[in-house]
Amino acid sequence: MNSIRLLRRSLSLVVALTAPALFAAEGKNCGCDCCKDRPKGVACCCNEPAATPAATAKADDGIKRYPLKGVIMSVRADLSGLSVKHEEIPGVMRAMTMMFKVDAATLKVAQKGQVITGLMSRRGNEWVLEDVKFVGK
Ligand SMILES: [Cu+2]
Structure with missing residues (x-):
């Protein structure tokens, strides 16, 4: 039981680490932290341009x-x-x-x-x- 839980946890960790990039490419909600509160099917926030590209450039x-x-x-x-x-x-x-x-x-x-x-x-x-x-x- 514990090992299954552990396996699930490590699996979700792997998903959390790799999914944003994968889903970002597809433009889908990947379920990563930043997508958590968004409805399913909404494009992943990892796929969005930085909120203020100009500010980044300025920095x-x-x-x-x-x-x-x-x-x-x-x-x-x-x-x-x-x-x-x-x-x-x-x-x-x-x-x-x-x-x-x-x-x-x-x-x-x-x-x-x-x-x-x-x-x-x-x-x-x-x-x-x-x-x-x-x-x-
Ligand atoms: Cu002053």
């Missing part, structure tokens, strides 16, 4: 990015930036209000008072905020 560019949370104090379209009152970034920056360059899409939807998270990095003498997410008011 390889050698620029250090730090997660930040803050509140938009003003939207400065004239500077392509946001004035953000951000929390302390331990070891990097105390809590303060400062300007961040953001992309046009972010600038367009940003509003004063919004709580945001993002990744800040230094570019020359400017600070840039990327992957801006609006998390509340």
Whole structure:
């Protein structure tokens, strides 16, 4: 009985290790951890492209990015930036209000008072905020 259980366990381990790749090729739900909560027949998540290929590429560019949370104090379209009152970034920056360059899409939807998270990095003498997410008011 125990040996059967052991055999089943090691079998499922082998399946768990090999199935994602196999099923990924077929585009089927393989039952691996990431597929667990999905209905059967849904393409395996192992087969999906990375959620943010751009972010991955960015992470390889050698620029250090730090997660930040803050509140938009003003939207400065004239500077392509946001004035953000951000929390302390331990070891990097105390809590303060400062300007961040953001992309046009972010600038367009940003509003004063919004709580945001993002990744800040230094570019020359400017600070840039990327992957801006609006998390509340
Ligand atoms: Cu700062």
